[in-house]
Amino acid sequence: MSSLLSIRGLKVEFSTxxxxxxxxRGVDLEVHKGKTLAIVGESGCGKSVTVQSxxxxxxSPPGRIVSGSAxxxxxxxxxxxxxxxxxxxxxxxxxxxxxxxxxxxxxxxxGDQIMETLLIxxxxxxxxxxxxxxxxxxxxxxxxxxxxVDHYPFQxxxxxxxxxxxxxxxxxxxELLIADEPTTALDVTIQSQILHLLRELQIKNKMGLxxxxxxxxxxxxxxxxxxxxxxxxxxxxxxAEEVFYKSLHPYTLGLKQALPxxxxxxxxLIPIEGAPPDLFSPPRGCGFYARCKQAMTxxxxxxxxxxxxxxxxxxxxxxxxxxxxxxV
Amino acid sequence: MTPLLELRxxxxxxxxxxNKTLHAVDGVNLEIFPNEILGLVGESGCGKSTLGRTxxxxxxxxxxxxxxxxxxxxxxxxxxxxxxxxxxxxxxxxxxxxxxxxRMTVREIIAEGPRLAGMWKSTEVTTKVKxxxxxxxxxxxxxSRYPHExxxxxxxxxxxxxxxxxEPKFVICDEPISALDVSIQAQIINLLAELKGKFGLTxxxxxxxxxxxxxxxxxxxxxxxxxxxxxGESDDVFFSPKHPYTQLLVGSNPEPDPIKEKNRxxxxxxxxxxxxxxxxxxxxxxxxxxxxxxxxxTETPLLRPVGKNHxxxxxxxx
Numbered sequence: 001m002s003s004l005l006s007i008r009g010l011k012v013e014f015s016t017x018x019x020x021x022x023x024x025r026g027v028d029l030e031v032h033k034g035k036t037l038a039i040v041g042e043s044g045c046g047k048s049v050t051v052q053s054x055x056x057x058x059x060s061p062p063g064r065i066v067s068g069s070a071x072x073x074x075x076x077x078x079x080x081x082x083x084x085x086x087x088x089x090x091x092x093x094x095x096x097x098x099x100x101x102x103x104x105x106x107x108x109x110x111g112d113q114i115m116e117t118l119l120i121x122x123x124x125x126x127x128x129x130x131x132x133x134x135x136x137x138x139x140x141x142x143x144x145x146x147x148x149v150d151h152y153p154f155q156x157x158x159x160x161x162x163x164x165x166x167x168x169x170x171x172x173x174x175e176l177l178i179a180d181e182p183t184t185a186l187d188v189t190i191q192s193q194i195l196h197l198l199r200e201l202q203i204k205n206k207m208g209l210x211x212x213x214x215x216x217x218x219x220x221x222x223x224x225x226x227x228x229x230x231x232x233x234x235x236x237x238x239x240a241e242e243v244f245y246k247s248l249h250p251y252t253l254g255l256k257q258a259l260p261x262x263x264x265x266x267x268x269l270i271p272i273e274g275a276p277p278d279l280f281s282p283p284r285g286c287g288f289y290a291r292c293k294q295a296m297t298x299x300x301x302x303x304x305x306x307x308x309x310x311x312x313x314x315x316x317x318x319x320x321x322x323x324x325x326x327x328v
Numbered sequence: 329m330t331p332l333l334e335l336r337x338x339x340x341x342x343x344x345x346x347n348k349t350l351h352a353v354d355g356v357n358l359e360i361f362p363n364e365i366l367g368l369v370g371e372s373g374c375g376k377s378t379l380g381r382t383x384x385x386x387x388x389x390x391x392x393x394x395x396x397x398x399x400x401x402x403x404x405x406x407x408x409x410x411x412x413x414x415x416x417x418x419x420x421x422x423x424x425x426x427x428x429x430x431r432m433t434v435r436e437i438i439a440e441g442p443r444l445a446g447m448w449k450s451t452e453v454t455t456k457v458k459x460x461x462x463x464x465x466x467x468x469x470x471x472s473r474y475p476h477e478x479x480x481x482x483x484x485x486x487x488x489x490x491x492x493x494x495e496p497k498f499v500i501c502d503e504p505i506s507a508l509d510v511s512i513q514a515q516i517i518n519l520l521a522e523l524k525g526k527f528g529l530t531x532x533x534x535x536x537x538x539x540x541x542x543x544x545x546x547x548x549x550x551x552x553x554x555x556x557x558x559x560g561e562s563d564d565v566f567f568s569p570k571h572p573y574t575q576l577l578v579g580s581n582p583e584p585d586p587i588k589e590k591n592r593x594x595x596x597x598x599x600x601x602x603x604x605x606x607x608x609x610x611x612x613x614x615x616x617x618x619x620x621x622x623x624x625x626t627e628t629p630l631l632r633p634v635g636k637n638h639x640x641x642x643x644x645x646x
Contacts, residue, residue: 010331042509043480158372187371187536192580196594216509216581221589240586258514260543262566269543271514275479 003071004176004208005031005054010068010078012046015061023049025232025280030225031176036204036209038223038240040216042254044276046232047212048098051178055079055095056085072176091121094169098181100161104153110137111149117171117197136167140197152231159190166194170201176208177201183218196220216259220244228252231277231287238312248307248314251288274317286317294318330398331359332498332530333383338392340375340382344605351604352378354554355392357631360498365524365531367545367562369538369577373603375420375554376534380500383532384419385410396498415445420497422503424483428475433463434486435471441494460489464519481512485519492523500532505540517544538581542566547637550574553604553612556631560638570640573613611643619644 012024024046031037039047052058054070054077056278070077070092077085089095097134105113114133118124124132124247137145153161162182169177179198193310195218202209211222219226219240226243228236228251236249243268247253257270274291284298286292298317307319317323340353345414352375360366370376381387383394385405394401396416402409421427423535428437442448448456458468464485475483484504491499501520505513517540524531535541541548548565548572550558553645558571569575579595602615611624623643631639634646 012432018606021463042511188538188580188582189371189576191582192594215582216510216584217589220584220586221592222580223586244584244586255510259584260539262539262542262581262585266543269514269517272511273515275481275512 002033003030003031003056004073005029005210006069006071007050007054008069008071010050010053010070011066012049012058013022013064013066015064021279022282023232025279025282026054027229027232027234029227029234029237031210032224033175033208034206036211036222037225037226037227038211038213038219039227039229040214040219041229042214042276044279045229047229048180050229051095051180051210051212055089055178056080056082057095087121090117090174091172092137092175093173095175096165096169096177096179096182098184100158100165103165104161106153107152109152110156114149114164114168114171117168121172125267127260132171133167136171137164139170139201140164140167141193142167159186159194162186162190162194163197166197170205170207173205174207175205176210178210178212179226179274180212182211182216184213184215191218198222216244216255228255231282232279233287233315234313235288235315236313242312244310246309248309248319249288249316250292250294250318254291254293286315296323329361331395333358333360333363334395335359335383336393336395338379338382339390339393340378340387345447348605349368351375351554351607352605353382354519354604356554356556358549358556358559360530360532362530363528364498364547365545367541367548367550368532368534368551368624369536369541370551371577374551375604376551377502379551380502380532380534382421383509384417384500384646385413386419406490411445414441415447415494415498416496417498418491418494419500419502420484420487420491420504423507424480424487425475427487428483428490430475432474432492433471434473434475437475437486437609438471438489438493441490445494447495453577456493460493463492463523465515468619479512480508481515484508484516486522492527493559494530495527496529498532500534502534503536504533506535506537519545523526538566538577539583550577553607555612555641555643557613558639559631560635564638570634570638570645571613571642572617572619603637611641 007027007029010024014021014023027050041047041074048240053065065078071246111133111307114136118129118132134145134149139146141165142148142160166195182192192236213219223240226240227234230251236252243252258272261267272291277287283289285301286304289299290296296317304315304317306313335356335358337355338356342350342352344350357381368376382389388404438457438460439453457471461468461470466485505516533544545562548562549556552573558565558574569578576595582589609628611629614620614624629641629642629643634640
């Protein structure tokens with residue numbers, strides 16, 4: 001399968017008054033054409049920073065990409081000059097930002113915001129771009145698109161603003177769409193509409209899709225592949241079925257047990273005690289060590305390497321031949 | 329059993345412009361029984377938070393009555409009402425960042441209510457604050473810190489300690505976990521359950537996460553545009569929803585199970601959740617309902633029994 005985006009050894013730091021935060025500590029990821037990769041993890045685990053750094057969206061300073069590579073269709077994205085990045089961003093790679101309330105320009109009509117992308121990247125005249133903007137609003141199921149195109153963001157509800165963001169992101173039919181928490185601010189019925197829409201677009205354009213979320217329900221619905229991130233690292237990676245049904249990492253297991261099961265029988269919620277580590281001074285060993293119920297002596301001082309079962313990866317010493325396996 | 333709290337045709341309207349009234353809560357009848365956890369679900373803008381805030385006296389009631397232990401609660405709270413009712417009814421807020429005063433220490437935050445109500449003498453404040461911090465899983469030496477020194481989950485623990493230090497009987501939990509990460513949510517839910525048992529609390533648990541509400545609560549009420557459309561035992565509402573809106577909610581609720589999710593049929597529902605401005609006489613769900621009929625546009629359906637402890641407001645449910 002052809003790889004659309006390939007991230008290798010990405011490390012990102014932020015310098016703050018309190019010291020240096022090692023937000024991303026060596027991440028490898030792969031996105032394939034027409035497939036969906038979901039990146040799961042809790043706030044501060046580095047999932048947003050990872051995708052922002054491949055688009056050159058990390059403000060520098062305070063941010064700094066220490067090392068790593070991100071190949072998009074074979075071209076290196078890290079360190080690319082802004083004028084070259086601008087030819088790719090918005091055209092070949094679309095991005096849906098987390099917060100539709102703040103990511104749209106409140107002083108611009110939504111039609112003009114969609115047209116902006118088209119006029120910069122496409123070979124559209126102004127009137128063609130307007131017609132295309134209306135078509136895009138229709139595609140994202142906004143009724144009366146002809147009138148709506150001249151409205152301002154404040155005249156839209158949250159769900160509709162999110163759909164306007166999607167219309168902007170897909171305006172140039174990107175090969176890769178990155179959606180950072182695309183439905184977190186939305187209600188479940190609207191969330192269903194948006195997820196369905198993304199699926200439709202993906203099938204139509206053979207688009208690669210990266211969804212960043214902490215909602216395992218959304219992951220289950222959308223993902224072909226899942227990467228679980230914790231403390232700036234990918235701790236588990238595999239197909240959705242592998243990660244959900246045969247979890248290799250205690251953190252992934254913990255997440256599942258912390259959610260109420262929709263089965264008839266009510267099982268006790270088992271929280272993951274404690275809190276994620278401070279990334280100002282990341283632990284020498286496994287990032288999950290302090291919260292892990294199955295932690296061993298080796299885990300405190302040695303960050304686990306990647307262990308594989310086929311293509312299913314778990315970064316946990318329990319898979320070392322000398323250790324017992326994770327009991328699911 | 330006599331209800332602890334009884335709502336009769338409770339309404340809260342907001343005037344948003346001349347001749348424009350927002351019907352946030354529009355005629356809610358509900359009984360909440362001692363020691364139960366009643367879950368209240370609905371999408372944003374359906375009025376569930378307004379209902380909670382009205383019950384806590386933070387909003388003046390537009391119409392209708394609320395009885396607490398048989399006593400009618402005032403239409404609009406005066407300061408003296410708050411002083412006396414805050415020992416009975418308390419609230420835990422959604423946002424652990426904006427609901428704690430950043431300029432007060434933890435000790436001041438927790439002790440403020442009990443001190444004002446004359447529950448704690450100044451000599452016992454230190455011990456009492458320490459007790460409460462330990463009960464909610466924080467350390468005693470956190471008392472001198474400020475809210476910004478805590479994580480979201482820890483702040484929510486502070487919000488819980490602040491509410492429960494008043495030793496209330498009835499606690500309104502307004503989305504207490506939706507701002508928290510999954511791994512932290514379960515910690516807070518377990519803490520609430522433990523404290524509920526310990527102090528014999530009755531909870532109104534407001535949230536939009538269906539699976540969690542079903543897990544937490546004994547009974548569940550589903551709200552749409554200011555009114556309750558379905559009410560029943562949590563499992564009945566969750567596993568055999570009767571109202572078309574509840575069916576839609578349950579049908580859209582994503583579950584952490586890839587095989588189930590990928591085989592889930594997509595229910596195409598057109599339209600947005602309308603804003604409840606100037607509502608006429610009609611079913612509020614008529615505009616989006618797949619089963620809509622003529623009657624729905626001319627007559628507001630009322631909650632009526634459809635099974636044991638199960639009530640639905642729909643013309644077409646048998």
